[in-house]
Amino acid sequence: MTTAPDTRRSRAARRPASLIALLALALAAAPVAGQSPDPSPGPSIEPGPSAPSAPSAPASPAASPAASPIASPDASDAPVRLGTIPAAGGILEAGEYQDWSLGPTLTFSVPDGWAATPVDAGFGLALVWGGSPVPAILTFTQFEGLVFQDPCLATTEETLAIDLTPDALAADLAQSPYLVVAAPVETEVGGLPALRLEVATQQPMGCEPPATWIWASPGGGGFVLEDGEQATFLLLPVGERLLVLAWETYPGGDFEGLTAAAEAVLETLTIDASTDPGPGASTDPGAGASLAPAP
Numbered sequence: 362m363t364t365a366p367d368t369r370r371s372r373a374a375r376r377p378a379s380l381i382a383l384l385a386l387a388l389a390a391a392p393v394a395g396q397s398p399d400p401s402p403g404p405s406i407e408p409g410p411s412a413p414s415a416p417s418a419p420a421s422p423a424a425s426p427a428a429s430p431i432a433s434p435d436a437s438d439a440p441v442r443l444g445t446i447p448a449a450g451g452i453l454e455a456g457e458y459q460d461w462s463l464g465p466t467l468t469f470s471v472p473d474g475w476a477a478t479p480v481d482a483g484f485g486l487a488l489v490w491g492g493s494p495v496p497a498i499l500t501f502t503q504f505e506g507l508v509f510q511d512p513c514l515a516t517t518e519e520t521l522a523i524d525l526t527p528d529a530l531a532a533d534l535a536q537s538p539y540l541v542v543a544a545p546v547e548t549e550v551g552g553l554p555a556l557r558l559e560v561a562t563q564q565p566m567g568c569e570p571p572a573t574w575i576w577a578s579p580g581g582g583g584f585v586l587e588d589g590e591q592a593t594f595l596l597l598p599v600g601e602r603l604l605v606l607a608w609e610t611y612p613g614g615d616f617e618g619l620t621a622a623a624e625a626v627l628e629t630l631t632i633d634a635s636t637d638p639g640p641g642a643s644t645d646p647g648a649g650a651s652l653a654p655a656p
Contacts, residue, residue, distance in 0.1 A: 442480035450477040453488075457629075460486050463503050464637035465599050467551075470629040474622075484578055490608075490622050497610040497619040499626065502584065504596075504603045505640075507577040508533050513568035520577045525603050527556040527596035530576070534594070539563050539573040540586070548595070550606060551632040555597040562586050591616045593623075600634045 442448040444460030444467075457470045463485055471488070478487040485502035507520040508530075523529045527545075535542045543559040566573065571588035578584060584605075586592060589612035597604045608623040610616050 444486075446477045446486070448480040450479040452476045460501065461636055462486065463501060463604060464602050464634075464640070465604075466633040466636045467501060468629075468631045468633070469626055471626055475626075488626075490619055492618050492622060493610055493615040495611045495614040497608070497614050497616075497622075499608045499619075499623045500606070502578070502605050502607070504530055504576055504605050506603075509574045509577065509583060512537060512539055512573045512575065514574055515568070527598060527603065530596055530603065530605075531556055531558055534558060534560065534575065537573065537575075539566055539568060540575075545596075550595050550597050550627060551630040553597060553599065553632060555595050555606075558594040558596070560586070560592045560594060562588055562590055564589070587611070593620065595627075599632060600637055601640055602637070 442460070443462040445458050446453070446460060453471055453475045455471060455473045457468065459466055459468045461467065462480070467486075474491040476489045476491065478489065481487070485500060487501075488499045490497040490499065504525070506522050506525040508523055510519045510521050511517050523533055531542075531545045534540060539562060541561045541563060545556040545558050548555050548557045562573065565571070566588045572585050574583045574585055576584050584607075586609065590609055591614075592607055592609035595606040597606060606627065608619050610619050
């Protein structure tokens with residue numbers, strides 16, 4: 362068994378919450394396709410005093426990925442984004458994007474009204490939808506077979522290994538006393554078979570603080586659902602990997618609208634597993650350069 366480092370004290374490996382709030386604020390002031398902008402998001406998404414500034418310029422889509430990965434401007438050991446969305450994230454222009462940080466190359470299109478959070482080691486890709494009064498997120502992550510022994514992290518932060526299959530992860534979610542999980546439904550994502558799960562947190566949750574840790578992230582920490590959140594998980598095996606595509610929102614969010622917006626993005630998704638070097642391969646800039654798919 363392994364231990365998730367500092368998971369009770371930091372959620373940075375799961376998602377940069379304050380920046381998601383800032384991006385949601387910025388997106389609320391911009392038009393969302395088919396919707397009117399919301400000039401005054403609710404107070405529940407106000408960033409903390411030390412939150413970073415929201416990006417001022419939108420990222421432009423690229424017709425094909427760069428020859429080498431786009432790296433964060435920080436230290437040389439900073440997380441690297443392998444794809445056409447800048448590592449710093451920001452509001453996205455409508456168009457097609459690619460990401461191959463999870464192994465296979467994911468190609469998808471977004472309309473106006475979406476943003477990306479900065480790259481986060483081990484987490485994958487997080488997109489923020491601007492059509493909800495509170496943060497609404499679509500994420501692309503990898504499940505590596507580790508779940509938390511105590512989802513509340515009240516008695517231990519150790520993890521347990523389960524089979525790396527959609528059925529095994531669906532069964533683990535279903536047995537959690539802190540979640541309400543609908544029966545899995547077979548579906549397709551990017552032309553590949555997947556399982557779809559509708560998930561909500563129990564009310565009251567029963568954890569203190571009120572958050573349940575669902576699985577451990579490769580870079581440390583884990584994937585969390587907080588009190589009152591609602592989510593949809595798509596469990597997608599691709600080669601030797603199990604990807605999880607999820608959208609979620611906080612209480613007061615427009616989950617129905619987020620579902621429609623996320624499904625519209627995923628309808629454009631194509632998956633090329635031929636670029637995947639396999640689990641455990643290096644993703645540093647030097648090694649990653651060879652993983653770029655042909656233009």
